Amino acid sequence: MSAPLLELDHVDVVHKIRGRGLFGHDCVHALTDATLTVRPGETIGVVGESGCGKTTLAKVVVGLRKPTGGTVRHHGKPVWDKGSDRREFGRDIGMVFQDPTTALNRRMSIERIVRDPLDVHQSGTPSQRAGRVRELMDLVGLPSSVADAVPGQLSGGQRQRVAIARALALEPALLVADEPTSALDVSVRAQILNLLLDLRERLGLAMIFVSHDIQTVRKMSDRIVTMYLGRIVEDAPAGAIPAEARHPYTRALFSATPSLLNPIDPIVLTGPVPSAVNPPSGCAFRTRCPKATDACATEVPPASAAGDGHLFHCIHPEPEVSVR
Numbered sequence: 001m002s003a004p005l006l007e008l009d010h011v012d013v014v015h016k017i018r019g020r021g022l023f024g025h026d027c028v029h030a031l032t033d034a035t036l037t038v039r040p041g042e043t044i045g046v047v048g049e050s051g052c053g054k055t056t057l058a059k060v061v062v063g064l065r066k067p068t069g070g071t072v073r074h075h076g077k078p079v080w081d082k083g084s085d086r087r088e089f090g091r092d093i094g095m096v097f098q099d100p101t102t103a104l105n106r107r108m109s110i111e112r113i114v115r116d117p118l119d120v121h122q123s124g125t126p127s128q129r130a131g132r133v134r135e136l137m138d139l140v141g142l143p144s145s146v147a148d149a150v151p152g153q154l155s156g157g158q159r160q161r162v163a164i165a166r167a168l169a170l171e172p173a174l175l176v177a178d179e180p181t182s183a184l185d186v187s188v189r190a191q192i193l194n195l196l197l198d199l200r201e202r203l204g205l206a207m208i209f210v211s212h213d214i215q216t217v218r219k220m221s222d223r224i225v226t227m228y229l230g231r232i233v234e235d236a237p238a239g240a241i242p243a244e245a246r247h248p249y250t251r252a253l254f255s256a257t258p259s260l261l262n263p264i265d266p267i268v269l270t271g272p273v274p275s276a277v278n279p280p281s282g283c284a285f286r287t288r289c290p291k292a293t294d295a296c297a298t299e300v301p302p303a304s305a306a307g308d309g310h311l312f313h314c315i316h317p318e319p320e321v322s323v324r
């Protein structure tokens, strides 16, 4: 197995709430005790309901959010230690955001936007940078005729291609795509997904793919990470999901949109997602879990192994089911 490209080791992100906290609480637990390893060339899909911490995890991975606890390592070296080279880390990881309209500077030309990371990192001579911009535009399927346009003159799909070109400018080893198609017209979503898949193959990229569309995540990923209320509750090979999912929440998520190829008995969740300001004690999922017992309230379930590369956090795991 290849050495990890990136590791999150028991990472926390806690946001302080300004002013008076809700019900006496003064912080939001956006990410809690997140442990994740990304290896070169692998695609990790991240799933979970709105507010479960997917974007926070993505921002920690690309270095946009400094953890309040735990360690992030890039090629084995802690990223946030004093004296560490965060420039090298920054070059190696690119990010594509959900909404290309807000992610791109609307006053800059497309050529300038794609060139910007090369300028910031002073990569090559000006003529080499201009050549690289042409190469990148070609790579993502943008005609050279849009080089002088501004984002407002492009379609949503073209704008997302610009964002992808910019994210790839410094030849990253890992691309983080946070809901890269959800702000786009349904008609262009498949094109952008196919472009990402094609680039992944051609460039040998590792990818973290965050999406609400869990069936797409399942098709695209080597591994699936399920998050609930700021915690990673299961990390499994994509082929094991949903049939061999051991966490009831992973089962529930995937059974909510059954696939003909992989039908499983539905688990229906009741009640609202608790607040990340005041998460439940013990297992955060217990207030909505059909299998919860008193024991679930006492401590956070430790990681249990269900097979090679398959971890879950639950003391009443689902049995494995055979696919019908």
Ligand SMILES: Nc1ncnc2c1ncn2[C@@H]1O[C@H](COP(=O)(O)OP(=O)(O)OP(=O)(O)O)[C@@H](O)[C@H]1O
Pocket: 015, 028, 029, 030, 048, 049, 050, 051, 052, 053, 054, 055, 056, 057, 276
């Ligand atoms: N800057 C911030 N200050 C306070 N709370 C925050 C901040 N950023 C995120 N949060 C909170 O942290 C939790 C996780 O947010 P995050 O955006 O990571 O979730 P998400 O799973 O990406 O949600 P969505 O799918 O809706 O984008 C949420 O409760 C959110 O309200």
